[in-house]
Amino acid sequence: MTIQVDHVSKFFDGQPVLDNFCMELSDGNSYLLTGPSGSGKTTLLRILLGLTRPDSGRVRLLGDYKYSAVHAGVVFQEDRLCEPFSAVENVAMVSKKLSPRIAREALEKLLPADALDKPVRELSGGMRRRVAIVRALCVPSDVLLFDEPFTGLDRENRKKAIDLILAEKGSVPLLITGHSDEDLGFCHPIDIRTGVPLQMG
Amino acid sequence: MRQHLKKAGIILFWLLVWQLVSLLVHNSVMLVGPVETIKCLCRLVVTADFWLSIWYTFWRIGLGFLCASLLGILLAFAGAKKLILGEFLSPFFAALKSVPVASFVVLLLIWFGSKNLSFFTSLIVVLPILYGSTREGLANNDKKLLEMAQVFRIPFGAKLHYILLPGLSPFWKSAFSLALGMCWKAGVAAEVIGQPLQSIGNRLYQAKIYLETGDLLAWTVVIILLSFGVEKAFARLLRLLPGEEKKEPDSMKEKGDVA
Numbered sequence: 001m002t003i004q005v006d007h008v009s010k011f012f013d014g015q016p017v018l019d020n021f022c023m024e025l026s027d028g029n030s031y032l033l034t035g036p037s038g039s040g041k042t043t044l045l046r047i048l049l050g051l052t053r054p055d056s057g058r059v060r061l062l063g064d065y066k067y068s069a070v071h072a073g074v075v076f077q078e079d080r081l082c083e084p085f086s087a088v089e090n091v092a093m094v095s096k097k098l099s100p101r102i103a104r105e106a107l108e109k110l111l112p113a114d115a116l117d118k119p120v121r122e123l124s125g126g127m128r129r130r131v132a133i134v135r136a137l138c139v140p141s142d143v144l145l146f147d148e149p150f151t152g153l154d155r156e157n158r159k160k161a162i163d164l165i166l167a168e169k170g171s172v173p174l175l176i177t178g179h180s181d182e183d184l185g186f187c188h189p190i191d192i193r194t195g196v197p198l199q200m201g
Numbered sequence: 202m203r204q205h206l207k208k209a210g211i212i213l214f215w216l217l218v219w220q221l222v223s224l225l226v227h228n229s230v231m232l233v234g235p236v237e238t239i240k241c242l243c244r245l246v247v248t249a250d251f252w253l254s255i256w257y258t259f260w261r262i263g264l265g266f267l268c269a270s271l272l273g274i275l276l277a278f279a280g281a282k283k284l285i286l287g288e289f290l291s292p293f294f295a296a297l298k299s300v301p302v303a304s305f306v307v308l309l310l311i312w313f314g315s316k317n318l319s320f321f322t323s324l325i326v327v328l329p330i331l332y333g334s335t336r337e338g339l340a341n342n343d344k345k346l347l348e349m350a351q352v353f354r355i356p357f358g359a360k361l362h363y364i365l366l367p368g369l370s371p372f373w374k375s376a377f378s379l380a381l382g383m384c385w386k387a388g389v390a391a392e393v394i395g396q397p398l399q400s401i402g403n404r405l406y407q408a409k410i411y412l413e414t415g416d417l418l419a420w421t422v423v424i425i426l427l428s429f430g431v432e433k434a435f436a437r438l439l440r441l442l443p444g445e446e447k448k449e450p451d452s453m454k455e456k457g458d459v460a
Contacts, residue, residue: 080349082363084444
């Protein structure tokens, strides 16, 4: 599928956070959305998810998409995990098709096995982040939106996470926001302040 | 262990005070001591009437409590889902909460007679407590987790298990503890007013008529024990909710680690 962001603007308290922003996400491609903090990256993701309405412009889901909001595998800026439950439960809960065994196998690629059955509130920040990444990859989805997914990860774990994302993402479009493009050379860079002009026709 | 000893010592102290005061008063109509109360209790326990009265009151108050809990929780979910319904229900339950129990009891007595008075009283006392606490618990749910559930299209069953129930359990714990205490007190008070035969309230009233202060205190002990037991049992039940820490295995493990 293709997601088209068409001249989207969003104001908070009269200040433009997004100003006539355009870009297009299409199958098989990965994108790295960069820009200083507070430049509207998270707002853009929320608009893509239908959680925030743009003040003008629109998001189009092209290619015969029959749902009103896109099915997305999301890593939120915060972890948004269910604290009293284990990593396995947190991943398995997102879909009926996901058995605890499959969730465990997926998690073991990024986390030590003894961390998987503790309540996630007992895990370190980096471990929790990795649980959120695995969960996003396991959600049945048509697009992957990862908001600062590597916060709190050291270089080695960041590399491992990127490898897993590449192996698991399939053909859906992937959008990562972040500050550093290290190991992310496969992504098309998009600057939040300029966007990418739409190719009409 | 030392904590338990200390607690037992304190209880013993107050029992002694009670006994001493009763000896000083030296009037079995005004006050009887713990020893006399236990004697009365022993005399009662062996009669069939004692157990029939307990049964009569217990299942009526209990059923009222269960029905009200279920109804209160369901209405709270419905009110949170359909906000207009909630706006209609909330003032009604707020009013229900502030009406004195005695006024209710007399009204219920006129409507339904005395036989099932404690059932209705328990129902009406518990309903607004559970409705209110469930609404509050739902309103306090983590908005970010609910948004996550919406984005991931998590089915309602899983949402209930992983997000809603863990959020509700602290609210329910205090609400159920309050409701259980209230429904026993209000239920028995209703029976004292309504006088259904073979009920605990009726036995309390008889004790008053015949100035049997020993019986009165014995029945009081019975009510306290019943309400305490039910409350403890219910607290255990609530620990089965998802997301509750299973305390026993954890503390066992720690002990094992030290050893």
